[in-house]
Amino acid sequence: MDNDTTLSALKEIVKTFCVERDWDQFHNAKDLSIGIITESAELLDHFRFKSSSEIEEMFNDSIKKLKITEELSDVLFFVLRFAQMFDIDLTAELIRKIQINNAKYPIDKCKGSNKKHSEV
Amino acid sequence: MDNDTTLSALKEIVKTFCVERDWDQFHNAKDLSIGIITESAELLDHFRFKSSSEIEEMFNDSIKKLKITEELSDVLFFVLRFAQMFDIDLTAELIRKIQINNAKYPIDKCKGSNKKHSEV
Amino acid sequence: MDNDTTLSALKEIVKTFCVERDWDQFHNAKDLSIGIITESAELLDHFRFKSSSEIEEMFNDSIKKLKITEELSDVLFFVLRFAQMFDIDLTAELIRKIQINNAKYPIDKCKGSNKKHSEV
Amino acid sequence: MDNDTTLSALKEIVKTFCVERDWDQFHNAKDLSIGIITESAELLDHFRFKSSSEIEEMFNDSIKKLKITEELSDVLFFVLRFAQMFDIDLTAELIRKIQINNAKYPIDKCKGSNKKHSEV
Numbered sequence: 001m002d003n004d005t006t007l008s009a010l011k012e013i014v015k016t017f018c019v020e021r022d023w024d025q026f027h028n029a030k031d032l033s034i035g036i037i038t039e040s041a042e043l044l045d046h047f048r049f050k051s052s053s054e055i056e057e058m059f060n061d062s063i064k065k066l067k068i069t070e071e072l073s074d075v076l077f078f079v080l081r082f083a084q085m086f087d088i089d090l091t092a093e094l095i096r097k098i099q100i101n102n103a104k105y106p107i108d109k110c111k112g113s114n115k116k117h118s119e120v
Numbered sequence: 121m122d123n124d125t126t127l128s129a130l131k132e133i134v135k136t137f138c139v140e141r142d143w144d145q146f147h148n149a150k151d152l153s154i155g156i157i158t159e160s161a162e163l164l165d166h167f168r169f170k171s172s173s174e175i176e177e178m179f180n181d182s183i184k185k186l187k188i189t190e191e192l193s194d195v196l197f198f199v200l201r202f203a204q205m206f207d208i209d210l211t212a213e214l215i216r217k218i219q220i221n222n223a224k225y226p227i228d229k230c231k232g233s234n235k236k237h238s239e240v
Numbered sequence: 241m242d243n244d245t246t247l248s249a250l251k252e253i254v255k256t257f258c259v260e261r262d263w264d265q266f267h268n269a270k271d272l273s274i275g276i277i278t279e280s281a282e283l284l285d286h287f288r289f290k291s292s293s294e295i296e297e298m299f300n301d302s303i304k305k306l307k308i309t310e311e312l313s314d315v316l317f318f319v320l321r322f323a324q325m326f327d328i329d330l331t332a333e334l335i336r337k338i339q340i341n342n343a344k345y346p347i348d349k350c351k352g353s354n355k356k357h358s359e360v
Numbered sequence: 361m362d363n364d365t366t367l368s369a370l371k372e373i374v375k376t377f378c379v380e381r382d383w384d385q386f387h388n389a390k391d392l393s394i395g396i397i398t399e400s401a402e403l404l405d406h407f408r409f410k411s412s413s414e415i416e417e418m419f420n421d422s423i424k425k426l427k428i429t430e431e432l433s434d435v436l437f438f439v440l441r442f443a444q445m446f447d448i449d450l451t452a453e454l455i456r457k458i459q460i461n462n463a464k465y466p467i468d469k470c471k472g473s474n475k476k477h478s479e480v
Contacts, residue, residue, distance in 0.1 A: 002131065002203075005211040007122035017218055021225070022232040026409040029175050029188070030167040030274075034408040036195060037164050037277060040157040041401030047150040048394040049354040049386040055149050059206060068149070068206075073213040075156060076199050080214075082192055083122075086179060091125040093193040094200075098137055105141070112142040114289040146289040154288040154390075157397060161281030168274040169266040169474040234409040242367035242443075245451040251362065257458055261465070262472040269415050269428070270407040276435060277400040284397050287390040295389050299446060308389070308446075313453040315396060316439050320454075322432055323362075326419060331365040333433040334440075338377055345381070352382040 007091055011084040014077055027085055035078035043071035127211055131204040134197055147205055155198035163191035247331055251324040254317055267325055275318035283311035367451055371444040374437055387445055395438035403431035 018027065046068050047055055058064040083090050138147065166188050167175055178184040203210050258267065286308050287295055298304040323330050378387065406428050407415055418424040443450050 002127035002209050002211045004126060006124060006126055007130070010127070010211060010214060011122065013215065013218060017221070020227050021230040023230075023234075025232070026234050028172060029179070030164075030170070030172075031409050033160070033164040033167055034270075034274070034404055037157060037160040038401045038405050038408060040153070040160045040195075041398045044150075044153040044157050044394055045398050047153055048398060049391050050150070052148060052150075054354075059149070065206075069208050069213050070217060072199060072202055072208060073210065073217050075160075075195070076210055076214060077217070079192060079196050079199065086185075086188075088189050088192060089122050090193065090196055091122045091130060093189050094130060094196060095133065097190060097193050097197070098133060101137070107140050110141040110143075112145070114143075114146050114294075150394075151289050154284055154394070158281045158285050158288055161278045164274055165278050168278055169271050174474075234414075242371065242449050242451045244366060246364060246366055247362035247370070250367070250451060250454060253455065253458060257461070260467050261470040263470075263474075265472070266474050268412060269419070270404075270410070270412075273400070273404040273407055277397060277404050280393070280397040280400045280435075284390075284393040287393055290390070292388060292390075299389070305446075309448050309453050310457060312439060312442055312448060313450065313457050315400075315435070316450055316454060317457070319432060319436050319439065326425075326428075328429050328432060329362050330433065330436055331362045331370060333429050334370060334436060335373065337430060337433050337437070338373060341377070347380050350381040350383075352385070354383075354386050 007080075007083075010076075011080050014080045015084050018081060024085075027081060029082070029086065032078055032082045032085065036075060036082065039071060039074040039078060043068065043075060046071070127200075127203075130196075131200050134200045135204050138201060144205075147201060149202070149206065152198055152202045152205065156195060156202065159191060159194040159198060163188065163195060166191070247320075247323075250316075251320050254320045255324050258321060264325075267321060269322070269326065272318055272322045272325065276315060276322065279311060279314040279318060283308065283315060286311070367440075367443075371440050374440045375444050378441060384445075387441060389442070389446065392438055392442045392445065396435060396442065399431060399434040399438060403428065403435060406431070 018024065046058065046064075050058075058068065079090075082088070138144065166178065166184075170178075178188065199210075202208070258264065286298065286304075290298075298308065319330075322328070378384065406418065406424075410418075418428065439450075442448070
């Protein structure tokens with residue numbers, strides 16, 4: 001579960017799955033980025049042409065919610081694989097980026113506004 | 121660091137950043153999925169029209185590698201935010217999906233092949 | 241203008257621009273598809289976290305509308321280039337696909353509904 | 361065919377298909393951009409984890425080439441619909457953009473190089 005699993009543990013699970021299948025040969029940065037964006041598109045696909053009330057209904061339907069969850073997980077799979085292949089510490093980077101953004105988009109200037117938000 | 125940070129801890133960091141800015145109002149499933157895919161595109165952008173040797177060079181250049189790392193981290197930011205907003209346990213889902221894929225794409229049928237790989 | 245320019249004429253313009261720069265060497269199917277999707281993301285970027293009224297305002301602002309138009313045009317650039325490089329007749333294919341969809345999604349079943357729409 | 365069909369004619373075909381189904385209500389700028397990017401992802405999907413020789417083979421296989429062509433056409437469908445809904449002259453904009461890029465990326469500086477290319 002998320003509350004007792006580290007990023008490193010998840011990376012290891014993803015690595016094992018890929019190494020067992022001898023997939024290092026396909027997992028270069030360009031193709032892994034393609035993996036990330038095509039899975040992102042499958043996630044977004046669920047919501048195209050849908051109104052906010054229709055989307056809300058989806059999340060109340062456990063089967064539809066599971067489908068959405070699967071797509072999110074597929075994006076994460078390739079994010080973790082990219083990080084593992086290229087020795088990227090996701091936690092360190094996320095915290096570093098949050099600190100930069102805290103300075104760049106101070107709370108009092110951003111609160112309740114989507115002006116700056118698009119750039120974060 | 122990834123080896124001592126749980127997914128829940130990262131979700132909490134992302135949540136705090138967003139809540140402080142009162143951004144729950146913008147963070148519906150459709151717009152967060154747009155967030156994920158647009159950041160994925162910024163990652164992919166680094167590699168467009170680039171050969172594998174040019175991409176290899178990028179990873180040897182610490183400044184370029186940092187830029188790439190930032191984009192990956194931006195994708196993860198929105199993945200974590202999506203999971204946090206909609207109560208998704210990423211670890212549970214990733215492990216469930218890996219188990220499905222272990223059955224669906226057995227090692228002996230997938231090893232060294234990208235035939236099945238596109239579908240994972 | 242769109243009312244007196246054929247698809248072939250536009251393809252020719254795009255081809256000339258690329259050939260003059262000796263870009264055939266970079267324009268394989270994978271990288272051109274990356275071109276299409278990254279430009280699509282720049283288009284979508286304009287609308288992320290934006291409400292429908294904010295988006296309406298954008299289209300009333302001639303500078304913002306121009307920025308949006310540029311991104312759409314960049315997507316089209318790569319679509320035309322892809323079609324030109326791989327001898328694809330876009331008109332023939334669009335009409336063929338519309339005919340398939342006319343049969344698959346008959347008017348009386350689709351009218352006013354987004355149910356089937358996501359699949360078109 | 362592309363050599364005797366104008367952009368306006370194609371826009372009209374797309375408009376008729378959508379109006380018959382009363383889809384104006386779903387075709388706002390955000391959702392049409394989602395349409396463009398999700399179809400772009402289906403195009404890109406064909407090439408993920410594939411080598412250049414595998415991709416070349418695909419184009420020699422008429423059924424696989426048709427599948428690729430369909431995805432390209434689906435991207436174009438939404439590009440045309442976006443242009444038609446928001447009164448955008450694609451030809452005028454494409455030519456304007458090419459002229460800008462001709463100045464910005466002069467032939468002698470770009471020839472055979474992908475340095476500037478990523479930015480076009």
